Amino acid sequence: MTTSSDFDAQTYRVKGFSCANCAKTFENNVKDLPGVYDAKVNFGASKITVSGEVSIDALEKAGAFEGLKLSVDGIKKASQTTETPEVLPWYQQYETELFGVLFLVLGIVSSVMSGHSHPMTAMLILVSSATLGLQLFKSGMKNLTRFTFDMRTLMTVAVIGGVLIGEWLEVGIVVMLFRVSELLEAYSMDRARQSIASLVNMAPTQAQIRRPSGDEMVDVDEIQIGDVMVVKPGEKLAMDGVIIEGTSLINQAAITGESMPEEKVPGDDVYAGTLNTDALLLVQVTKRVEDTTLQKIIHLVEEAQGEKAPAERFIDAFAKVYTPMIMLISVVVMSVPPLVFNQDFSTWFYQGLAILIVGCPCALVVSTPISIVSAIGNAAKRGVLIKGGVHLETLGRIRAIAFDKTGTLTKGEPFVTDTVMMDGVNEIDVFRIVYSLEKDTTHPLAKALTSKAEALIDPTMAFPLKAITSLPGRGIKGEDQGVIYTVESPKRFMDSLSPSVSEAIQALETKGQTVVVVTKDTQILAYMAIADEVHENARETLRQLHDLGVKKTVMLTGDNHRAATDIANRLGIDDVMSELLPEDKLAVIEQLTTEYQYVAMVGDGVNDAPAMAKASVGIAMGAKGTDTALETADMALMTDDLTLLSFAVRLSRQSLRIIKANVTFSLLIKLVALLLVIPGWLTLWIAIVSDIGATLLVSLNSMRLMKVKP
Structure with missing residues (x-):
């Protein structure tokens, strides 16, 4: 039996989405x-991933109700992009x-001069409605035949x-205003996507x-690992x-969000999309174009924009119940007053139609995705990668944050x-062991x-040590001809040290320094x-976190208690847990989660992986x-x-507030409009204006x- 796993998935960029329901x-x-065996739309990134064998023509036919245009996703060759697409006037x-709109205006003039039921008025309005709402009617009628109820279904019935x-x-x-509503929603989503679109265009499509035989321009997808790239001053790196040669200032804003250039010398890593500012560089390529850091960031952020946040999933589930409920209320309003209370049928039929329009969940449906896409895109542009709406929402609820010490604080x-x-120990012999x-x-202390x-x-002069083994939370050991050598924490030796040595070690630790001992068969x-050095902005950051409502900050480290306490006191951290093994850090996170429910762990993404997970x-x-780090961390x-x-x-936190405000406002405006039915004040145009508003x-x-800035 053939399944979707038997086919490679192909991703296409989609142009023309006007709403999440249409997607x-x-x-x-x-x-x-x-x-086609499976398909998944990423509305936030305007993409669709298809498993199976299908042509672009067939896909565009499936999106003809919306006038969608598709193109294969991927890095474009320069030869494919030599012509700049013409930007048409608005x-x-x-x-x-x-x-x-012109025919609608003519229809309004005809209505004033000849009456709203005059054949000329009807004809002009029909032409206007067909022009503005043809896709709406096609989609709405198809939904009606399938008993699918969404915004277009409600509008078509009305x-x-x-x-x-x-x-x-x-x-x-009504038709004109609904079309305006669709254009506004499409514009809002396009604006929200622009942060990532700017990243996509950050790296050149060719490199020298x-x-x-000499230098030549090569398309990025033909460049191989090991090729030498010539980057002139003022050019962006393509890979x-x-x-391997040259020293220059590199603007890394595309990767880090930091606009201040950083000096790079031979041996330093550089990244695609960054700008060489002032000197010629020779750069040896280390990654294929699809594996560059910039491409990974773009891919992860686009995936994040497509991942539904808890609020968005709730809205989707609510809308499935809400839309049929609105249709039921409309039927009740149309039928009960005339049948039970002998009211005028045409009056209440009109009120029922107005309910269908005011009940359109447009504002409710867009209230969350635009917020998520805007926030994630803004964060990525400024050097913060948030891998999904669920993590954005969770971060907004964080009440405790745990920090690794080295490389973080x-x-x-x-x-x-x-x-x-x-006494009697030769310094050269000691450093041979070390x-x-x-x-x-790769541990920072080991590098020092x-x-x-x-x-x-x-x-x-290094020893050919065997069986080199990490001592988690303590250090490292190795063996040579039956002799065991270690570099480790002095903790287990403190009782055997002379008082003067013990006091000297404690004095160093009290000043915030980490002490290690070098041993040979347990002899020190x-x-x-x-x-x-602590980060110069660490103390200010911790103060800001407390101001934002973080109740508890904790430093987790394998370092000795005195050194850890000194750093914690300098930074204003609430609590410090020292001399921890990896499993101890995990236990602390579990304890904090029990107490504060939402806890963040900040580390290097590798050594602290269990606690971060x-x-x-x-x-x-x-x-x-x-x-x-990019693959394993949530952020x-x-x-x-x-x-x-x-x-x-x-x-x-601001995203959460805006999402809650949007949902509350969307529901309140519907409730107020529905209450206008009681005195009979609700009209079709009031209904659609309130929905568009x-x-x-x-x-x-x-x-x-x-617009939120660091």
């Missing part, structure tokens, strides 16, 4: 196509709508009813590659790579400050020790103190170029700038999230 209709139409872009009772002028106004660039040898144990380790060792010995050869939101710090700060964390929390206001309110 769902398109998805269902595509699923019904021969050869009056040409909307000539159909202008044509329809228009048909209006025609039957001869309310030509109001029918024309150095060949033995990720490592500098501190800069993660420690250095050795003190080295003390025990280098042999730590040279292949290795750097110190490399300044004193030749790397060829030396101890070393390592310092790491257990937290309500796992946040990777300084994840630029780090594939593991990633692309630089080491901690102020991005308080920005993200503020943005998410609500849609416009919630859209504008949601788009405010694009």
